[in-house]
Structures are given as C-alpha cells and as structure tokens.
Amino acid sequence: MRISERALNIQASPIRKLVPLANAAKAAGKHVYHLNIGQPDIETPPEMMAVYKNFEEKVLAYGPSQGLEFYRKNLVNYYKHNRIELTADEIIVTTAGSEACFFALLATCNPGDEVIIPEPFYTNYNGFATWAGVNIIPLTTYVEEGFALPDSLQIEKLVTSRTRAIMLCNPGNPTGAVYSAEELGRVAQIALKKDLFVISDEVYREFVYDDEKHTSIMEFPEIRDRAIMVDSISKRYSACGARIGCIVTHNQEVLNALLKFAQARLCPPTLEQYAANAAIALTDEYFDQNINEYNKRRKTVFAELQKIENVVCKLPQGAFYIIAKLPLQNAEDFVKWLLTDYSLDNETVMVAPAAGFYATEGLGLDEVRIAYILNEVDLKKAMNIFRSGLKEYLEK
Amino acid sequence: MRISERALNIQASPIRKLVPLANAAKAAGKHVYHLNIGQPDIETPPEMMAVYKNFEEKVLAYGPSQGLEFYRKNLVNYYKHNRIELTADEIIVTTAGSEACFFALLATCNPGDEVIIPEPFYTNYNGFATWAGVNIIPLTTYVEEGFALPDSLQIEKLVTSRTRAIMLCNPGNPTGAVYSAEELGRVAQIALKKDLFVISDEVYREFVYDDEKHTSIMEFPEIRDRAIMVDSISKRYSACGARIGCIVTHNQEVLNALLKFAQARLCPPTLEQYAANAAIALTDEYFDQNINEYNKRRKTVFAELQKIENVVCKLPQGAFYIIAKLPLQNAEDFVKWLLTDYSLDNETVMVAPAAGFYATEGLGLDEVRIAYILNEVDLKKAMNIFRSGLKEYLEK
Numbered sequence: 108m109r110i111s112e113r114a115l116n117i118q119a120s121p122i123r124k125l126v127p128l129a130n131a132a133k134a135a136g137k138h139v140y141h142l143n144i145g146q147p148d149i150e151t152p153p154e155m156m157a158v159y160k161n162f163e164e165k166v167l168a169y170g171p172s173q174g175l176e177f178y179r180k181n182l183v184n185y186y187k188h189n190r191i192e193l194t195a196d197e198i199i200v201t202t203a204g205s206e207a208c209f210f211a212l213l214a215t216c217n218p219g220d221e222v223i224i225p226e227p228f229y230t231n232y233n234g235f236a237t238w239a240g241v242n243i244i245p246l247t248t249y250v251e252e253g254f255a256l257p258d259s260l261q262i263e264k265l266v267t268s269r270t271r272a273i274m275l276c277n278p279g280n281p282t283g284a285v286y287s288a289e290e291l292g293r294v295a296q297i298a299l300k301k302d303l304f305v306i307s308d309e310v311y312r313e314f315v316y317d318d319e320k321h322t323s324i325m326e327f328p329e330i331r332d333r334a335i336m337v338d339s340i341s342k343r344y345s346a347c348g349a350r351i352g353c354i355v356t357h358n359q360e361v362l363n364a365l366l367k368f369a370q371a372r373l374c375p376p377t378l379e380q381y382a383a384n385a386a387i388a389l390t391d392e393y394f395d396q397n398i399n400e401y402n403k404r405r406k407t408v409f410a411e412l413q414k415i416e417n418v419v420c421k422l423p424q425g426a427f428y429i430i431a432k433l434p435l436q437n438a439e440d441f442v443k444w445l446l447t448d449y450s451l452d453n454e455t456v457m458v459a460p461a462a463g464f465y466a467t468e469g470l471g472l473d474e475v476r477i478a479y480i481l482n483e484v485d486l487k488k489a490m491n492i493f494r495s496g497l498k499e500y501l502e503k
Numbered sequence: 504m505r506i507s508e509r510a511l512n513i514q515a516s517p518i519r520k521l522v523p524l525a526n527a528a529k530a531a532g533k534h535v536y537h538l539n540i541g542q543p544d545i546e547t548p549p550e551m552m553a554v555y556k557n558f559e560e561k562v563l564a565y566g567p568s569q570g571l572e573f574y575r576k577n578l579v580n581y582y583k584h585n586r587i588e589l590t591a592d593e594i595i596v597t598t599a600g601s602e603a604c605f606f607a608l609l610a611t612c613n614p615g616d617e618v619i620i621p622e623p624f625y626t627n628y629n630g631f632a633t634w635a636g637v638n639i640i641p642l643t644t645y646v647e648e649g650f651a652l653p654d655s656l657q658i659e660k661l662v663t664s665r666t667r668a669i670m671l672c673n674p675g676n677p678t679g680a681v682y683s684a685e686e687l688g689r690v691a692q693i694a695l696k697k698d699l700f701v702i703s704d705e706v707y708r709e710f711v712y713d714d715e716k717h718t719s720i721m722e723f724p725e726i727r728d729r730a731i732m733v734d735s736i737s738k739r740y741s742a743c744g745a746r747i748g749c750i751v752t753h754n755q756e757v758l759n760a761l762l763k764f765a766q767a768r769l770c771p772p773t774l775e776q777y778a779a780n781a782a783i784a785l786t787d788e789y790f791d792q793n794i795n796e797y798n799k800r801r802k803t804v805f806a807e808l809q810k811i812e813n814v815v816c817k818l819p820q821g822a823f824y825i826i827a828k829l830p831l832q833n834a835e836d837f838v839k840w841l842l843t844d845y846s847l848d849n850e851t852v853m854v855a856p857a858a859g860f861y862a863t864e865g866l867g868l869d870e871v872r873i874a875y876i877l878n879e880v881d882l883k884k885a886m887n888i889f890r891s892g893l894k895e896y897l898e899k
Binding site: 108110111112113114115117118119120123144146147148149150151155156159160162165166167168169170172202203205206209213214215216217218220231233234235237238239240271302304332333345346347348349350358360361364366367368370371372373374375376377378379 | 504506507508509510511513514515516519540542543544545546547551552555556558561562563564565566568598599601602605609610611612613614616627629630631633634635636667698700728729741742743744745746754756757760763764766767768769770771772773774775
C-alpha cells in the first residue's frame with residue numbers, strides 16, 4: 108500500500124515544523140517570544156467581533172459559492188478606495204488567501220505547467236503548487252538588493268513553453284519588499300510578450316511604510332485580462348482565524364472557471380463573511396493606527412539587527428517581516444539551539460529559518476525571517492535575546 | 504491566453520447551475536420550494552450559536568493546522584460513542600467535508616490515478632477529482648435495486664494498475680442508500696486483494712432510519728491501515744455554513760501527508776471549531792428528535808411519489824435524499840420547465856436533475872434527486888406541485 112508521490116514529496120511547513128521544539132521549551136518552563144509566524148497580536152476590530160455576538164439567524168446555512176452578495180458589493184467599495192475598479196461579479200470570496208492561491212494555479216495551469224515566482228517566497232506556495240501539480244520556477248532575489256525584481260531579461264530567461272504565469276507577493280512575505288509601479292510595469296510587459304497570466308498576492312496591501320504607495324496588479328490596463336489578484340482579510344484586520352479571502356479578475360473565462368471551482372466546495376464560511384463585511388466600514392484611521400504601530404516595530408527590529416556585527420538586512424518597505432543574513436553556516440541549527448539550549452532570564456525567542464522560503468537548494472541557509480508582530484516592549488526583549496543568543500552561539 | 508484544461512473541463516454544479524432560473528421565478532413573484540439542495544431547515548443547535556455570542560478572545564487567531572486540540576480530543580469521545588476507536592492524533596480537522604475529500608484524493612492518488620466510486624454519486628466528487636487530477640471510475644448502481652453495491656466481481660472488474668482507492672458515501676448522497684456490514688466487508692476484501700485504500704464519506708452517519716444501524720469503514724480491522732474516513736458537521740448539526748469537517752485514518756504515513764497538506768492552508772476556521780466543539784455535548788435525544796422529523800418527511804415524500812403512476816423509487820434507508828425515475832426522457836428539461844413555465848397557486852418546486860450525479864454518459868437522464876429538507880406542511884405542498892406539474896408536463 109503506497110501513498111501518492113505528492114503526499115511523500117510535499118514540503119513540511121518550515122515555519123511550523125519547529126513548533127514541537129518550542130512546545131518542549133515552554134513545557135520546561137521557558138517563555139518563548141514568537142517572531143516565527145505571521146500571527147499579529149493586534150486585536151481583531153470590535154466591529155467584527157460584535158457581528159458574532161449579534162448574529163440572530165437560526166440556521167447557520169450555506170452561502171452562495173461566489174460569496175455573499177452584500178459582502179461582494181461592499182468589497183467593490185473597499186477596492187475602489189484602493190484605486191482598484193471592479194464589479195461584484197469579478198470577486199469570488201474564498202476560504203482565506205490559501206484557497207485563492209490554489210484556485211489561481213488551477214485556473215491557469217495544467218499539471219506539469221510552470222509558474223515563475225520570485226524567491227524567497229511564501230512557503231505555502233509550495234503546498235498549493237503540489238496540490239495543483241504545478242512546478243514553481245524560482246526567480247532569485249537578494250537581501251543585499253532589498254529583494255527587488257531583477258531586470259526583465261533575467262525574468263524572461265526563465266520562461267519556457269510550459270510557463271503559464273508569474274506569481275508575485277506584493278508587499279512581500281517573507282521579504283517585506285514592495286514592488287514599484289515600474290517593476291510591476293515590467294512584469295506586465297513580460298506577461299504580454301510571453302503570453303502569461305500575472306497572479307498577485309496582495310494580502311499585505313495596507314502594510315506599506317514611509318509614505319510609499321502600494322500599486323496593485325489591477326492598475327495595469329494593458330494586462331486587464333491577464334491579472335488575477337489574491338487577497339485575504341487575515342492580516343488586514345488581524346482576523347487570521349476567520350479564513351476569509353477572495354480572488355479577483357476581469358477575465359470572464361477565468362471567472363467562469365473559478366466559479367466552478369468554488370461550486371465544488373459549496374461555499375466559504377458564512378458567518379465569517381458577515382464579520383468581514385463589518386470590517387469594510389472601518390476608516391483609514393483604523394489602518395493608520397495599526398500601520399503606525401507596525402512601523403514602530405519595524406524600526407525597532409531593524410535598529411536591533413543593525414546593532415549586531417555582520418548581519419545583512421535592508422529596512423523593509425512593507426508587510427511585517429524582515430529577512431536577515433547571519434554570520435553563520437546554518438540558521439536552522441541556530442534557531443533550534445535558541446529553543447533547546449539557550450535562554451536569557453529563562454526566556455528565549457523563535458524565528459523562522461529562511462531556507463524554506465527558497466526553492467533553489469542551498470540558498471537562504473544563513474538567513475532567518477523575523478515577523479515583527481509583538482508589541483515594542485516584548486519585541487525589544489525578544490531581539491535582545493536574539494542578539495545575545497547569536498553572540499553566544501558564534502562564540503561556541 | 505488560454506486557461507487550463509481542467510478549468511475548461513470542470514463540471515458546473517448540476518445542483519447550482521439552475522439557480523438563475525429559480526431566481527428569475529422568484530423575481531417574477533413565484534414562491535419556489537427548494538428540494539434541490541441539501542440545506543436543512545432544522546435550526547442549528549442553540550448550544551453552538553451561544554458560542555459565537557460568548558466568544559471573548561480579542562484576537563481571532565490562527566489555530567493549529569490539524570485543528571484545535573480540545574476539539575479533536577472531544578471528537579474522540581464522539582466517535583467512541585459511534586463505535587469508532589481512535590486517538591486525537593488520528594483526526595485532522597478540515598474546512599468542511601470538501602477539503603477532507605480533496606485531501607484524501609491527494610494523499611492516495613497521483614495525477615492520472617483512478618478511484619472507483621459507486622454512481623450516482625455526490626457531484627462535487629467530480630470537482631475534487633478535477634482539482635487533484637484523478638480519474639473517477641464509476642461503478643453503476645440502480646434505483647430498482649435501492650442502489651445496493653453490486654457483487655464483488657463487478658467491482659473487481661473495474662480495478663486497473665492505476666486504481667488507488669474505492670470511495671464510498673455511506674449513507675449515500677444522492678441515493679439514500681445505507682451500506683450493510685456485509686457490503687462494506689466485501690469492499691474491505693477487495694481493498695486487501697487489490698491493494699487499495701477505502702475512502703468513506705460518512706457525513707450522514709446519524710441519518711439512518713427504521714432502526715437500521717450505521718456501519719463505519721473504521722470498524723473493519725482487516726483494513727485498519729487502508730481506511731480513510733471523511734466527515735463533516737454540516738448535516739449532523741445543521742451547520743452547513745460553519746465549514747467544519749475532519750479526516751480520520753489509522754495510517755501514520757497518510758496522517759503525515761495529511762498534516763503537511765493541512766499546514767499548506769494554515770488552519771480551518773478557528774471560532775467555528777469552538778462552536779463545533781459545543782455540539783459534541785449534545786445527547787442522543789438531539790439526534791432522535793431530528794431523525795424522527797426527517798423520518799416523517801421521508802415517509803411523506805415517498806408516499807407522495809408512490810401516488811404518481813410509473814415513477815420508480817425505493818424507500819431510502821439513510822441521508823435525506825431520494826432518487827426517483829420519472830416517465831419521461833429528460834428530467835432536466837422538466838426541472839427547468841417547473842421553474843420557467845409552471846406554477847400552482849403561484850408556487851413551484853425545484854428538484855435536482857440526477858444525470859449530473861452519474862459519471863457514465865446517458866445514465867440518470869430520467870431521474871431526479873429530491874432532498875426532503877422542508878417541514879412536512881411545505882413538503883406536502885411541494886410534492887403536490889411536483890405531482891401536478893409532472894402530470895401537466897406529460898400531457899403537453
């Protein structure tokens with residue numbers, strides 16, 4: 108009795124696989140600061156939580172496969188406010204961004220087809236690609252260059268007869284990079300020239316710093332029919348557990364396919380859509396407050412990293428992650444050691460080894476991803492532990 | 504720019520595709536009785552709804568990929584009560600039964616592999632098979648035989664070198680058939696003989712009538728490592744919109760793969776698991792009441808069908824569906840006509856054409872599936888409309 112090859116080959120989450128070590132540390136009485144996972148500590152808006160309290164329907168019923176109509180209509184306004192023009196019929200509500208990514212791959216690729224993705228990339232793209240039987244072709248970007256996209260020739264070189272799409276995460280997890288309108292324009296040109304779709308994961312849209320402006324893939328009329336946007340409320344409203352996202356495109360043929368994919372799983376969670384809908388009424392002030400908080404954390408974590416000799420990193424412009432190159436051979440060993448062998452005042456810190464974010468073997472081995480998702484007091488303590496831990500580790 | 508072949512080929516939901524006609528009928532002022540979809544009218548238990556009202560966490564956070572531990576531990580007791588012995592680590596909570604079915608196919612099949620499924624079958628299996636690139640090999644069963652499984656030779660004849668599993672729905676949607684211990688034992692023997700997995704969708708476990716007892720695929724020790732059970736709370740607690748299910752197996756290798764699939768999509772909805780957990784405390788009395796109600800409806804719908812000349816159907820033993828063979832060529836045309844051209848006192852009825860539940864072309868064209876999910880008063884009215892509509896349609 109053999110299981111499938113994809114079941115054997117699918118990557119274990121490099122973020123979640125060290126959780127048992129963290130649990131063991133906690134069981135031994137150590138406090139662990141978690142900077143390894145993108146679970147924000149920011150409160151879910153009370154406006155959303157009130158929806159759960161006030162829900163008066165007697166039957167928690169199926170909703171429409173494409174999502175509740177009033178929610179999709181309100182999303183149109185949310186997107187309009189973000190300079191993205193579309194209709195409610197061009198939105199399909201999904202079970203989080205995960206399902207949206209998977210559907211995007213299903214709609215554009217046959218098994219064995221290829222999608223070009225800048226690396227390091229969100230590690231779960233590997234999972235969705237495995238589900239869909241799609242091959243990810245990594246386009247390497249570098250910490251020293253702030254993970255900017257390479258020139259068009261470098262990208263075009265990766266296109267083969269099996270390439271169906273370029274997939275971007277903007278702002279980037281795990282890089283924190285924000286692609287400029289110029290960079291995205293180049294991707295659009297390549298899509299036109301090489302007949303490709305562009306799948307853009309924009310779940311961190313609001314998380315952009317220093318008065319930089321986020322540009323959506325939906326703002327390029329020349330690839331109106333080639334752009335597929337993936338979105339999620341998980342980070343935007345600190346509602347990761349709601350599992351509500353959406354997939355958006357102007358391409359009617361793709362929409363027809365997406366709707367059929369959506370029908371197969373009946374519907375996304377119903378009550379959670381009511382909650383997500385309530386969040387749309389939040390004003391810019393809500394985001395300003397949160398982004399201001401994250402901005403402080405970003406500066407804190409960057410300043411703390413700057414204090415460490417021979418650590419390479421750039422100030423990230425978006426999301427809430429930073430990748431740091433450390434002066435050692437194997438960052439995963441160091442991350443494990445922090446959990447199993449190290450503590451400062453009986454506390455330690457957990458970060459994510461970055462190698463799992465690269466598809467090219469051997470890259471990122473000396474890098475870690477830090478998610479700055481704790482309040483400043485804890486973040487400073489955690490980074491202090493990180494710094495002193497690294498010092499001790501290097502002197503071992 | 505071409506979309507993928509699977510995007511072009513995936514079946515539109517035969518249940519949901521006629522929804523626009525129903526909407527048009529309603530817009531024109533007609534009342535439509537919906538017997539076409541498995542959305543029960545039974546209230547979601549107040550014990551579940553109270554969880555939403557009383558949830559006091561400030562952050563709606565990610566849960567573990569395998570599901571919340573306290574919920575999985577309580578599920579162990581639920582299953583024990585249903586003569587299924589397992590541990591909390593042998594359960595992975597999924598986003599409804601849909602995801603559980605998909606994961607089961609992913610874990611057992613490579614693209615191009617085959618799964619044998621008795622037809623007519625739950626039409627969304629087609630969608631999950633398309634997602635996974637798996638080919639469904641239909642094992643035809645017949646309304647005249649109450650959709651019982653054919654003898655072992657008939658089943659074995661379908662096994663090829665690409666066959667990886669036999670997938671059952673028990674009790675059956677859309678058939679209402681309940682497989683006996685003898686039938687399941689034969690499937691187990693075939694699985695052993697031919698080296699196959701058995702995937703068993705048991706979401707209608709409690710919906711069994713006339714003192715018949717449901718037998719789970721987990722009750723066959725000879726296929727302890729080959730059995731994969733798919734489950735969902737959608738029908739059990741009339742909580743279709745919660746999107747909580749699970750996948751269960753004793754096979755450690757399959758579990759490892761399932762956990763990695765689960766990690767790729769991070770987690771199922773968090774708060775919905777709290778609600779599902781509250782439902783576990785419901786006693787047999789809860790089910791007795793509901794099953795008693797469905798049993799009355801089952802008898803009503805069957806009695807009403809018996810009144811119509813030349814309609815073939817058997818009294819179903821489980822779930823809340825009945826398939827009826829009608830004295831006409833094309834049941835879908837009739838179903839459409841009921842929505843577009845017919846009404847009785849400005850009311851009409853919607854049922855599901857059954858052809859979409861068959862994989863073999865040409866089968867089921869003269870059959871419909873009726874979901875008896877309305878209260879008896881409405882059900883009688885709806886069946887009266889169905890009967891008089893059919894009479895008029897046949898006399899046209």
